[in-house]
Amino acid sequence: MNRIYTEDVSVFYGDNQVLKNVSVSMENNTVTAFIGPSGCGKSTFLRLFNRMNDFIGSFHKTGLVSIDNTDIYKKDINVEDLRKKVGMVFQKPNPFPKTIYENVIYGLRLQNISDKKILDEAVETSLKRAAIWDEVKDKLTKSALELSGGQQQRLCIARTLAVKPTVILMDEPASALDPISTSKIEELIFELKKQYTIAIVTHNMQQAARVSDRTIFFYMGDMVEEGDTKMIFTNPKKELTQQYITGRFG
Amino acid sequence: MEKLFSLNHLKDKAFLITGVISTFFGLVVLAIFLANIMIEGIPRLSLDFFTSLPSRRAENAGILIPLIGTIWIMVLTSLMVIPFGVAAAVYLEEYGAKNKLASFVEINITNLAGVPSIIFGLLALELFVRFLGLGKSLMAGSLTLSLLVLPIIITSTREALKAVPRTIREASYGLGATKLQTIQMQVLPSAAGGIVTGIILAISRAIGETAPLIVIGAMLYITSPPTSPMDDFSTMPIQIFNWLSRPQKGFIVNATAGIVVLLSITFVLNGIAIYLRNRWQKQVKW
Amino acid sequence: MRLKEKITEALLQLSAIFSVLITVAILYVLISESYFFFSRVSFFEFITATEWTPLFTQKSYGILPLVTGTVLTSFIAMLVALPIGLTIAIYLNVYASPGFKKVIKPVIEVLAAVPTVVYGYFALMIVTPFLQGFIPGLSGFNSLSPGIVMGIMIIPMISSLSEDALHAVPQNLREASYGMGATRFQTAFRVLVPAASSGIIVSIILAVSRAVGETMIVAIAAGQQPRFTFNPFVPIETMTTYIVKVSLGDVVHGSLEYQTIFAAGITLFVLTFAMNIISFYLKRKFQEKYE
Numbered sequence: 144m145n146r147i148y149t150e151d152v153s154v155f156y157g158d159n160q161v162l163k164n165v166s167v168s169m170e171n172n173t174v175t176a177f178i179g180p181s182g183c184g185k186s187t188f189l190r191l192f193n194r195m196n197d198f199i200g201s202f203h204k205t206g207l208v209s210i211d212n213t214d215i216y217k218k219d220i221n222v223e224d225l226r227k228k229v230g231m232v233f234q235k236p237n238p239f240p241k242t243i244y245e246n247v248i249y250g251l252r253l254q255n256i257s258d259k260k261i262l263d264e265a266v267e268t269s270l271k272r273a274a275i276w277d278e279v280k281d282k283l284t285k286s287a288l289e290l291s292g293g294q295q296q297r298l299c300i301a302r303t304l305a306v307k308p309t310v311i312l313m314d315e316p317a318s319a320l321d322p323i324s325t326s327k328i329e330e331l332i333f334e335l336k337k338q339y340t341i342a343i344v345t346h347n348m349q350q351a352a353r354v355s356d357r358t359i360f361f362y363m364g365d366m367v368e369e370g371d372t373k374m375i376f377t378n379p380k381k382e383l384t385q386q387y388i389t390g391r392f393g
Numbered sequence: 394m395e396k397l398f399s400l401n402h403l404k405d406k407a408f409l410i411t412g413v414i415s416t417f418f419g420l421v422v423l424a425i426f427l428a429n430i431m432i433e434g435i436p437r438l439s440l441d442f443f444t445s446l447p448s449r450r451a452e453n454a455g456i457l458i459p460l461i462g463t464i465w466i467m468v469l470t471s472l473m474v475i476p477f478g479v480a481a482a483v484y485l486e487e488y489g490a491k492n493k494l495a496s497f498v499e500i501n502i503t504n505l506a507g508v509p510s511i512i513f514g515l516l517a518l519e520l521f522v523r524f525l526g527l528g529k530s531l532m533a534g535s536l537t538l539s540l541l542v543l544p545i546i547i548t549s550t551r552e553a554l555k556a557v558p559r560t561i562r563e564a565s566y567g568l569g570a571t572k573l574q575t576i577q578m579q580v581l582p583s584a585a586g587g588i589v590t591g592i593i594l595a596i597s598r599a600i601g602e603t604a605p606l607i608v609i610g611a612m613l614y615i616t617s618p619p620t621s622p623m624d625d626f627s628t629m630p631i632q633i634f635n636w637l638s639r640p641q642k643g644f645i646v647n648a649t650a651g652i653v654v655l656l657s658i659t660f661v662l663n664g665i666a667i668y669l670r671n672r673w674q675k676q677v678k679w
Numbered sequence: 680m681r682l683k684e685k686i687t688e689a690l691l692q693l694s695a696i697f698s699v700l701i702t703v704a705i706l707y708v709l710i711s712e713s714y715f716f717f718s719r720v721s722f723f724e725f726i727t728a729t730e731w732t733p734l735f736t737q738k739s740y741g742i743l744p745l746v747t748g749t750v751l752t753s754f755i756a757m758l759v760a761l762p763i764g765l766t767i768a769i770y771l772n773v774y775a776s777p778g779f780k781k782v783i784k785p786v787i788e789v790l791a792a793v794p795t796v797v798y799g800y801f802a803l804m805i806v807t808p809f810l811q812g813f814i815p816g817l818s819g820f821n822s823l824s825p826g827i828v829m830g831i832m833i834i835p836m837i838s839s840l841s842e843d844a845l846h847a848v849p850q851n852l853r854e855a856s857y858g859m860g861a862t863r864f865q866t867a868f869r870v871l872v873p874a875a876s877s878g879i880i881v882s883i884i885l886a887v888s889r890a891v892g893e894t895m896i897v898a899i900a901a902g903q904q905p906r907f908t909f910n911p912f913v914p915i916e917t918m919t920t921y922i923v924k925v926s927l928g929d930v931v932h933g934s935l936e937y938q939t940i941f942a943a944g945i946t947l948f949v950l951t952f953a954m955n956i957i958s959f960y961l962k963r964k965f966q967e968k969y970e
Contacts, residue, residue, distance in 0.1 A: 409863075426801045501698055514922070571684055607927065608923070
């Protein structure tokens with residue numbers, strides 16, 4: 144049983160339909176890439192899974208989004224708890240203007256955890272998992288804004304890991320970074336999928352090919368094709384997919 | 394999923410309710426005040442009330458003199474402050490972007506905007522009433538209020554100029570216009586809506602002021618409306634203050650009726666300003 | 680053509696410089712008149728004596744009663760305006776829909792557009808009698824009711840300026856916080872308020888400065904009796920209302936009584952000037968942060 148799936152999901156902003164009857168599923172401990180030209184709805188789709196679209200006043204959706212056999216748009220869902228379980232990493236690194244330490248434990252503070260031992264432990268484990276511990280262990284009390292862009296993004300990943308999510312959503316996590324930082328993030332994603340289910344939006348086809356196990360291609364609000372990444376990139380079933388991955392538009 | 398109503402959730406909801414209450418608190422209180430004023434004051438409003446001179450008997454007294462004084466103040470203040478205010482704003486926004494003088498003037502204007510109005514009264518008492526020998530005239534009063542609202546006009550005009558996009562300026566320069574031509578023919582017309590809004594708000598502020606006019610000695614017993622800028626005068630807020638300081642109930646009723654008139658003028662001016670601003674903002678969807 | 684450009688620029692520049700002359704003139708007037716005052720009254724007496732009776736036969740020139748009167752009314756005003764104004768700012772920024780915010784912000788600003796003489800009437804004729812129902816010892820003139828009314832008047836200063844500051848916090852910090860499972864309440868107080876703190880402080884300083892300089896509400900409803908007290912139930916006098924009181928009477932130009940209003944004026948000016956300058960530099964600092 145796939146733990147994450149959607150059935151016939153359509154999304155509207157006011158009268159404007161941005162996703163049309165999308166039904167897909169994501170398997171546990173895999174990386175799924177969402178690709179497609181800008182405006183195709185891939186980011187909106189990603190944000191369905193932690194309900195970040197809820198902040199847009201004109202947003203509404205039809206269809207089912209299910210995680211662990213629960214409709215996450217059910218009335219009695221606690222959205223905050225959902226977001227603890229489904230972590231998110233954003234396009235631009237967005238550390239809080241606080242110390243590195245405070246950034247990592249932000250989510251724990253939200254749950255009113257104040258035991259110093261638990262917090263220290265969480266900081267070390269999360270930073271290690273995000274492969275940034277060695278770079279920052281001596282300056283945990285420095286402002287997170289002093290880190291480089293790539294370091295900031297890994298810090299944001301550590302911050303997400305600290306709340307112990309089971310799913311991680313990544314919205315073009317490397318698009319604002321230099322190539323070296325990008326490859327570090329990609330290595331990290333490869334490590335993380337052993338423990339987490341990951342969905343990543345990217346406009347970078349090579350990146351999708353490198354990091355993901357499965358790929359879903361969107362075009363103008365339609366889910367055109369889903370399948371093994373290798374298959375999508377070497378032998379797509381649909382003509383549109385073929386055109387996109389060979390760079391004829393997008 | 395965990396339980397729906399965690400402590401964090403409760404706090405969140407509690408603040409939402411507090412927020413709604415706070416948002417409407419001031420407005421509800423003001424509404425109660427206004428209702429009270431209208432109940433007391435509206436029955437007193439009659440044609441006589443608008444056309445009568447002051448009187449020792451409350452039921453005979455009217456607002457003819459202060460109403461005419463307020464209109465004089467509106468006109469004179471506008472005439473004096475608009476050219477200076479707009480000119481200063483154009484200089485700061487279009488010419489003095491980076492120089493030291495402009496930055497000094499800017500600190501100065503921010504500070505002036507925060508100087509208590511009564512201090513302008515003290516300045517005017519020495520400078521206009523005594524040194525320039527204008528006495529307690531309309532001229533002295535309008536000059537005082539002009540200084541008081543100058544920072545408001547400068548600040549709002551600058552905001553309006555800032556909102557004019559670079560592309561319009563560049564287009565004009567690209568066609569060979571000089572800086573002055575560009576400002577006159579493109580920038581100022583584009584910013585006009587915002588500038589006028591600021592001017593109306595400033596004038597509305599000016600006619601509501603009392604303290605600086607009291608300091609220059611405008612609270613006088615006058616028996617005829619002013620006919621020239623050098624005449625003694627009274628204004629609506631001064632008349633209201635005057636009536637409020639009398640013990641007899643009849644004068645308090647007069648004060649409430651005066652407040653109804655003053656507030657009507659203020660709210661109409663503010664309404665026009667908000668309307669113009671909204672229209673201008675829609676039109677300036679660059 | 681070239682000449683016309685130059686002349687216009689010079690005229691515009693003169694207009695800008697004119698605003699500086701206003702400040703210079705204010706300083707000149709206040710300093711020169713207070714100079715005469717302080718050549719006749721010791722500065723030490725001025726800042727330490729606890730009685731202010733320049734208009735009586737038994738004269739004393741201690742500014743402290745006027746200062747406590749000003750502090751008292753401003754403090755009461757801030758007790759009202761600060762919690763309500765900040766709550767509104769956070770509510771509008773974090774909870775309310777953008778459409779509602781756009782409509783309600785100018786409506787709340789109407790509170791600041793009502794002439795202060797009108798608020799004076801409210802304080803004297805509505806709020807004081809109302810409060811006397813709960814507080815039997817409340818005098819007909821007191822600092823509590825003008826303080827409360829002044830607080831209502833300055834709510835929009837705090838709510839609008841603080842909301843602007845919250846609005847300037849980058850969107851991605853909000854998303855980061857919500858993405859971690861924070862509630863709106865937690866996001867507001869753990870991320871947004873700290874990030875917008877300097878802008879919020881500016882709004883508070885400007886509101887205090889406004890309260891300190893407010894005249895008519897206090898002149899009408901607080902009683903014009905200088906008293907060295909922090910009791911909010913009795914008549915008091917502020918620096919501003921003392922100036923009004925003297926202006927209403929017949930005081931001879933050049934007399935010591937006449938100069939007292941400039942001494943009170945310069946004290947008021949120095950206080951508000953300090954607050955305005957601090958807020959100017961704080962504001963500049965927080966604007967740089969996000970540009």
